[in-house]
Amino acid sequence: MAQPEVVQRVSARRPRPARVRFNRREAVAGYLFISPWLVGFLVFTAGAMIYSLVISFSHYNLATNAAVPAGLSNYQGLVQDPRVATALGNTLFYALLAVPLEIAFALLLASLLNGIGRGAGAFRTLYYLPRMTPLVATAAVFFLLLNGNTGAINQGLRAFGIAGPQWLVDPTWIKPSIVLMQLWAVSGTMVIFLAALKNVPRELYEVASLDGAGPVRRFFSITLPMISSAMFFNVIVLTIAAFQVFDQAYLLFWRDQSNSSPEASLFYAVYLFQQAFRQFNFGFAAAMAWLLFVIIMIVTFVQMRFGNRLVYYEGDR
Structure with a gap:
């Protein structure tokens, strides 16, 4: 007779489907509210940082938007x-x-x-x-x-x-x-x-x-x-x-x-x-x-x- 009680306790601890759906909708709403910041961060901050890291290994020409690979020469120039x-x-x-x-x-x-x-x-x-x-x-x-x-x-x-x-x-x-x-x-x-x-x-x-x-x-x-x-x-x-x-x-x-x-x-x-x-x-x-x-x-x-x-x-x- 103890086994059904254990099953009931375990099932009671599991989140209800309605509660899960509510939490999911709440999370989606939160991400939608911060999506303008996320887009701005990915494009203007993270994207710019990655792009600057790439051109730091090249000789970059702004006029032609061309980058000639330079290896570590720029970092050697720092020294x-x-x-x-x-x-x-x-x-x-x-x-x-x-x-x-x-x-x-x-x-x-x-x-x-x-x-x-x-x-x-x-x-x-x-x-x-x-x-x-x-x-x-x-x-x-x-x-x-x-x-x-x-x-x-x-x-x-x-x-x-x-x-x-x-x-x-x-x-x-x-x-x-x-x-x-x-x-x-x-x-x-x-x-x-x-x-x-x-x-x-x-x-x-x-x-x-x-x-x-x-x-x-x-x-x-x-x-x-x-x-x-x-x-x-x-x-x-x-x-x-x-x-x-x-x-x-x-x-x-x-x-x-x-x-x-x-x-x-x-x-x-x-x-x-x-x-x-x-x-x-x-x-x-x-x-x-x-x-x-x-x-x-x-x-x-x-x-x-x-x-x-x-x-x-x-x-x-």
Whole structure:
């Protein structure tokens, strides 16, 4: 008599046909809703990546749309071209300088906004406005601000008896000048930090204050661990963006289509652009793009592998 009961239990666990049909219709509807994105991704992202990988092994002529097989010569050229190493070095130096400063500056602004009571919305809008400024306009403004002779930044430094550097001429200060321009639009990172700070329970600060913890101790013992996931996300996103920096360097130094700009301003994406759209060496440019893709993947993997250990999640005990 036990066997029919087992059969009933097994059959009861099996999904009903109506339920299966409903789940199938729901899945089909979901795929139909995301089909425009899927088509766009397959055509304009995945398809373009595969096509660039193919032409990276050839000498591609845009005018005739003809590709002559070149084997590994383009990738060998990456090693032989000294400007590739220069551009990689400049980009790496910029990333090491820009990412920590952007994180620190964005966290400072978010902390200030988090402490504002009345009028917080107005201040958030004002802080976010630089992000909405067109990059060309921002570059034009900073081109004037960073002028070594008549720029407002050096004039302000002279008021304190400090001789400002030649920001856009001295190779030592070229990359810091681009970092300053990048800090102008750090409000996107600030908004993420502000959202994370809003989610930190106030009770933790109250308990820490009762235990005698000062502001510095509360920041390092409560704030940083509680927003570590947001910081981890921002570090990864900003690092990827730093390796692809292009607009700032191009608008400040390379827009006149001359090779007289200082080598310190030659970033990897700028040199890739020159190879593709000025020298029309698309095969070599595609090889450069894939090298950058591999570098970003390795750096991101290392960050995910080791940085994730420092992240605190609410489910951790």
